[in-house]
Amino acid sequence: MSDVLELVDVSVVRDGRPLVDQVSWKVSEGERWVIVGPNGAGKTTLLNLASSYLFPTTGTVSILGDRLGAVDVFELRPRIGMAGVAMAEKMPRRQTVLDTVLTAAYGMTAHWRESYDETDETRARMILDRLGMAEFADRTFGTLSEGERKRTLIARAIMIDPELLLLDEPAAGLDLGGREDLVRRLGRLARDPIAPSMIMVTHHVEEIAPGFTHVLMLRQGKVIAAGPIELELTSRNLSLCFGLPLVVERREDRWTAYGLPLNS
């Protein structure tokens, strides 16, 4: 199995403070990773390294076999799909859902010319359908609910047929129904053998879809645990990660966590 991502002794330092602190981490082809950790732990910073938008202060980052610093990132970026809040902010609100997905194929955020290939449009509609967004194709992005926007952005990230798919808090801000709908769809994607390798940042273990294989826990820029989810997603590791006593339970193929009550 070849490596999709390899970080060796990576630190990102800002104002003399490490945001990511000597992280070594390997993601192999086909793996689906979840990154968990408290606010400010460095999760988004790790995703920014993985997407080639951030370079490490020290250490080496290799993405899809190419080392950052020794590769043209403009050739690398079209091979990486990314969906997250930062992307949502860049999307023109008056652009249709279909165009929001289609423009990804051309490395743009906004509709430029009416010259999209018919096959691209067919593919965009098929992906929207898989994410339950077919009937929204002609709606403008700005009129969508939070959940619909998130599904549109995931469709956009998949449109380019990436080798690595990065999802930054895809379920944040969704209500229970919206979260469960998204988890089911991500589960289908995660279990699809031809889907790309995936890395998802989340704050809640309840958002981990079935099919995710590995977990990386981060606290204050340092890796607390990393490896197969069934070995590493333990009460002990999660408590260390969040700095309070937590119990994590698995029920069938889903996870849940809760804090122990305070002693009175």
Ligand SMILES: Nc1ncnc2c1ncn2[C@@H]1O[C@H](COP(=O)(O)OP(=O)(O)OP(=O)(O)O)[C@@H](O)[C@H]1O
């Ligand atoms: N350019 C920067 N300069 C200084 N500090 C920064 C910079 N970018 C991020 N930080 C800090 O780095 C830390 C890690 O940020 P990051 O966004 O990676 O955390 P996170 O785990 O994704 O947090 P959250 O769960 O709140 O989204 C935070 O304390 C943040 O304030």
